[in-house]
Amino acid sequence: MAARELVETTRADVAPRRRGALVRREIFWGYFFISPWIIGLLAFTAGPLLASIYFGFTDYPILSGPTWVGLENYEKIFGSDRQFGASLWNTAYFVLIRVPLHLSLALALALLLNRAVRGLGFFRTAIYLPSMIPIVALAVVWRVLLDPRTGYVNYFLSFAGVTPINWLTSQEWAKPVIIFVSLFHVGIAMIIFLAGLGSVPEHLYEAAAIDGANPFQRFFSITLPMITPVILYNLVIDVINSFQVFAYAFVMTKGGPADASLFYVLYIQRQAFEFFRMGYASALSTILFLIILVFTALLMRFSKHWVQYDRI
Amino acid sequence: MASALAGAAAGAGFVVSAGLAASAALAGAWVGGAAAALAALGTAGHMQHTYANGGKYWNDELSKITWNAPEGVEAMEYLLKLVKAQVPKYEDLAIASEAGRKDVIQITDWAPEKFVTMINGSWGFFNMKQQAAHIDYSVFPFPRNANSANSKGFTANSGGWMFSIPKAAKDKDAAWEFIKFTTTSERACWFVKQQNRPSPVLACNEDPELSRGNPYWKVVTQDLQNNVMVPHSPVSPQLQDIYWKMEEDVMFQKATPKQALDDAAREGQKLLDDWNSKRKK
Numbered sequence: 001m002a003a004r005e006l007v008e009t010t011r012a013d014v015a016p017r018r019r020g021a022l023v024r025r026e027i028f029w030g031y032f033f034i035s036p037w038i039i040g041l042l043a044f045t046a047g048p049l050l051a052s053i054y055f056g057f058t059d060y061p062i063l064s065g066p067t068w069v070g071l072e073n074y075e076k077i078f079g080s081d082r083q084f085g086a087s088l089w090n091t092a093y094f095v096l097i098r099v100p101l102h103l104s105l106a107l108a109l110a111l112l113l114n115r116a117v118r119g120l121g122f123f124r125t126a127i128y129l130p131s132m133i134p135i136v137a138l139a140v141v142w143r144v145l146l147d148p149r150t151g152y153v154n155y156f157l158s159f160a161g162v163t164p165i166n167w168l169t170s171q172e173w174a175k176p177v178i179i180f181v182s183l184f185h186v187g188i189a190m191i192i193f194l195a196g197l198g199s200v201p202e203h204l205y206e207a208a209a210i211d212g213a214n215p216f217q218r219f220f221s222i223t224l225p226m227i228t229p230v231i232l233y234n235l236v237i238d239v240i241n242s243f244q245v246f247a248y249a250f251v252m253t254k255g256g257p258a259d260a261s262l263f264y265v266l267y268i269q270r271q272a273f274e275f276f277r278m279g280y281a282s283a284l285s286t287i288l289f290l291i292i293l294v295f296t297a298l299l300m301r302f303s304k305h306w307v308q309y310d311r312i
Numbered sequence: 313m314a315s316a317l318a319g320a321a322a323g324a325g326f327v328v329s330a331g332l333a334a335s336a337a338l339a340g341a342w343v344g345g346a347a348a349a350l351a352a353l354g355t356a357g358h359m360q361h362t363y364a365n366g367g368k369y370w371n372d373e374l375s376k377i378t379w380n381a382p383e384g385v386e387a388m389e390y391l392l393k394l395v396k397a398q399v400p401k402y403e404d405l406a407i408a409s410e411a412g413r414k415d416v417i418q419i420t421d422w423a424p425e426k427f428v429t430m431i432n433g434s435w436g437f438f439n440m441k442q443q444a445a446h447i448d449y450s451v452f453p454f455p456r457n458a459n460s461a462n463s464k465g466f467t468a469n470s471g472g473w474m475f476s477i478p479k480a481a482k483d484k485d486a487a488w489e490f491i492k493f494t495t496t497s498e499r500a501c502w503f504v505k506q507q508n509r510p511s512p513v514l515a516c517n518e519d520p521e522l523s524r525g526n527p528y529w530k531v532v533t534q535d536l537q538n539n540v541m542v543p544h545s546p547v548s549p550q551l552q553d554i555y556w557k558m559e560e561d562v563m564f565q566k567a568t569p570k571q572a573l574d575d576a577a578r579e580g581q582k583l584l585d586d587w588n589s590k591r592k593k
Contacts, residue, residue: 059590061546080582148404169403171564257403258560275549 049289055282062276073283084284086259087267090175094263095242098179102242103234106186110193111223124194131187139251142181143168146252168253171260178248178261189234196230197223228307236299243292264288358559359468361387363540364454366462369555370580374545375588377580379555380573383462388569390457392562402563434509434532451528453535467535470542510536547587554580 056073058066077084113124145151146167154164167177204222213221246265249255255262272281359369367383370376395402440449456465475491477484494500501516508524510517510532523529558576561567
C-alpha cells in the first residue's frame, strides 16, 4: 500500500515536468518542420509587404533611390488620379459579377459530378482540365477565337444571323468577355465543392427521403447548410483572387478600350513597370491590400450568421 | 544627359495603302498618297497628324504642352471626320490584342478589306512580305494639310533607340566616342545595312544595296529628311498614356476634340511642371 502511494506521488510530481518537456520538444519540432514556410512567408510575403508599405510613402523611380515624400502619393491617388477611380470601378464590377457566377457555376458542376453516373471520371477530368491551362495561354487562345474578323466565335454566331461583334474592342463587351473567359478556371473551386459534398453524411438524405423531401428541399435544407464552411472558403479565396485580376486583361485588351478593362492590378503594373513609379505603385498596392483585408474581415465577421461549422 | 539617335525608327509616318476606300470630301483636305487614309490611330495617329500639320506635342524645352494648339485641334477634327466617314464605330478599327491602343490596324488584320495604314518602321516591309504577301500595296509619304501653309507633312520621331550618357558617368568622353562610333561611323553604316534598316546618317541610305530592290526605299529616306525628333523626358510614358486616352476619348466620342485636347493638356502640363520642378531641385 505504501509502495503504491509512493509510486503515485512520484508520478504526480514527475508527470507535469515530463509533460512540459514533451510539449516543448513538440513545439520545437513543429516549428522546425514549418520553418521553410515561415522563412518563405517572412522573406517573400511579409518582407515585401512591409517594404511596399514603406515605398508607398516615397518617390521611387527605380534608377535612383527612394525619397521620402510622406502622403504625397496618396494625395495624388485620391485627389487627381483619373485612372484610379476607373480601375477601381472595373475591378469592383469584375468582383461583383464574377464571384457569384463563378461560385454558382462551380457548385452546379460539383452537384452534377457528385452523382453516380457512368463515365464520371471522364466528366470530372474534362471539366477540371481547363483549370490546368495557364491563364496567359487561355487568354491568348480566347483572343484569337474572339477576333471580330477571323475568330471562330463570330463565325459560328454568323450562322444564327448575328453580325460580327467586337468582343474585346467594344467598351460594352470587354469586361463581360473577360469575366466569361475567367470562368474556364472553375475547376479548382468545383473540386473543393466536390470534396465538401462528399463529406455530407448520407444518412441525412436517407432520413429526408423517408420524410418525403423533394430534391430542392434536400438541397436547400441539407446540402447547402452542410457545405457552408466550404462555400465560405471558396468565397474568400474567390474575392481575393478576383480583386487581383490581371493576366486576362493584360493579354487580351491591355486595359482598353478607353480604360474599359483597366483593372486595378493592371494599373499598378502600368505605374510600376511602364512609368517606373515604384513609390506610386506601392501606394496603390497598399490601398488594394487594405481593400482586400476589409472585405475578407467582413466576410469572416458575417460568416457566423450563415456558416454552420458544427453540422459536419 | 546627352543622347544620340542610334537606330532610326525611320519612316515613322509613311503610309502604306492597299487600295483605298476613300472619302472624296476628306481627300480634298489633306493631300498625299493616302490623303483619306484610315491612317494609324491610337498611339501615333494624332501625334503624326499634328506634326504633319505644322504643330508640336510639346516645346523643345519640355516645359509646355502644345498638342491643344490650333494645329493639334485641326488634326484631331480631321481624324475624327476620317473615322466617322469610314466606320460606324471606332471599335471596328481597333484590334483585339491592343483594343484601341498601340497600332490600331495590323498588317495581319488587313484581310479582304481595303485599308490604308501607317507603318512605323522599315520592318513593315518585312512584315508585309511575311504576313501579307498577297496584298498589292503602295507606299506614300505622310499626307499634309493642303489648307494650311504651315503643314509640311513632317513626321514625328518619338521612338527609336537611344544611347544615353548619365550625368554621373565616370568617363563621359569615352562614352560619347563610343556612341559616335556606333551611330555615325562607317562601321555603323555597315551595321544598319546588315539589318536592312535606314541609318541616321543620310549618306548611308544612298547605298543601293540597302534598298535591296525595294521600290519604296526612297519614301523611307525622304521621310527621314522630314522627320522631327520629339524630345523626351522620364515622364514621357505617362504623357503617352495621357494622349492615348485623349485620342480614345475623342474617337469613342466621350469628348469633343477641343475638350479632350484641352483636358489632356492640363493633365500633361501638370505632369511636366511637376517633373521640371523636381529637376530644378
